[in-house]
Amino acid sequence: MTTFPGSARVEMIMGMPVSVDIRTALPARELTPLLDDAFAWLRWVDDTFSPVKEDSQIGRLNRGQTIKQIPELIEVLHRCEELSEATDGWFEPRINGVIDPSGYIKGWALERLSRALSNAGAGDHRITAGNDIRVRGSAAPGKRWRIGVRDPRRDIVRKVVFAHDLGIATSGGVPIVNPRTGEVQEGLGSVTVIGPDLGLADAYATAIYAMGPLLARRYAADLAASTPYQTLIVGRDGQEISTPGFAVYSGAEARMAG
Structure with a gap:
């Protein structure tokens, strides 16, 4: 297969390999x-938004303490407030008075980086x-990126997405x-959201997971009907439920399209 030239790099940031x-071809x-x-x-x-770094702005x-403007x-912070309102409080960056934008910031940072590249x-x-x-462009001439959606609990590939x-x-x-109870949500296995903006997808995935099984399905269906964001929900028992648009990226049509 013809491949692109280019370059790749991996570094530890935010406590994980990035x-x-x-x-x-540059x-x-x-x-x-x-x-x-x-x-x-x-x-x-990471230095600016980490809630665990004492000298970060968060x-x-x-x-x-005083912060830089x-x-x-x-x-x-403004976007997190908007997302809290859009999800009826299920995406909540402030719990017990502590601000933690972690459910949005990683996706936002990668989205900004993708646009800059x-x-x-x-x-x-x-x-x-x-x-x-976040993928953009082609993995090889005329070929979509092939992304395995991994189950973070079982470390298996649930779906393969082409885009x-x-x-x-x-x-x-x-x-x-769960922002309503302050307790860790244990009702679901994982939630994957795909869409055009990784920051929003990150926040939606966090909110839908926090909702628990019944509300998660309803919200995911409403989200898919009104926005370009599609959802895959995996239950604790491993059962998968996805909104119809998810198949556009993971079905036979996607594979045939390259």
Whole structure:
């Protein structure tokens, strides 16, 4: 199979391996600084938004200390409030007075990075951080990216998704709190949301997981009917339920399309 030239790099950021795989044919003198800038951005996001780093802006905000008026910080906090309202409080960045945007920030950071890479001429790439994945362009000439949607609890591939431009976010690998009770939600195995913006997909996956089985199915159906975001829900027993549009990316038609 014909492959693209390009370059890939993996670094530990946010406590996990993060990979940036660029397939666009660019000279090394352009690829190397692109990757340098990519990981510099992700480190800055971690240093700014981590709720566990004392000197992060979120850490300072939670302790009532002065913070810098950073446009990205204002944007993220505003978007988290909008998402809380859009999900009827099931996506909740503030629990017991503590702000934690973790359910949105990783997807948001990868989405911003994907756009920056495209604007810099590296339109064929895959970025992976834990269970969040952003693909754009082609994996090889004329070929869609092939992404395995992994079950974070059982470490098996639940679905294979084929796409040229898609965000894929899966929740369930780490504990998620039910904001109504303050207790860890144990009703589902995992929730995967796919759509055009990885930040939104990340937040929706977090919210739907927090809802528990019955509300999750209803909300996922409503979300699919009114937006381009599709959902795969895996129960504790391993049973899979997905909204109809998920099959567009994982069915035979997607494979035949390349």
